[in-house]
Amino acid sequence: MTCPTAPHIVFVMTDQFRADFTAGEGFGLDTMPFLDSLAAGGMRFRRACGTTGTSSTSTWTGRRSCTTSRRTRWSCTTAGTTRACATSGRI
Structure with a gap:
């Protein structure tokens, strides 16, 4: 019997910025491109x-x-x- 491969999970916890100031949320400037690309390929909690x-x-x-x-x-x-x-x- 083989063990299933565990999923790779990266938990990003940020502080002191407003999510609506990211391009992914519709802000006009690309202020956090890495964070936007990370969110685009993962899970985003809007509420x-x-x-x-x-x-x-x-x-x-x-x-x-x-x-x-x-x-x-x-x-x-x-x-x-x-x-x-x-x-x-x-x-």
């Missing part, structure tokens, strides 16, 4: 909403932000989204 400090902690630990020691002004809702996302209409 993502997160706060950097707590979402980074959750990404690396796999735990919801309300269960970590990171401070946040948003509480987790029963649906598993933050109140910020739920009230912004982005989910």
Whole structure:
């Protein structure tokens, strides 16, 4: 019996830029060509909403932000989204 080959996954986590300033999102200048080419050949999440400090902690630990020691002004809702996302209409 042989083991199946695991998929190659590259997770790119960026901070401090606006996605709508990329050509892939319709911005007039090609400001981030590598990021656009990476997104074109992969998966793009257009309705993502997160706060950097707590979402980074959750990404690396796999735990919801309300269960970590990171401070946040948003509480987790029963649906598993933050109140910020739920009230912004982005989910």
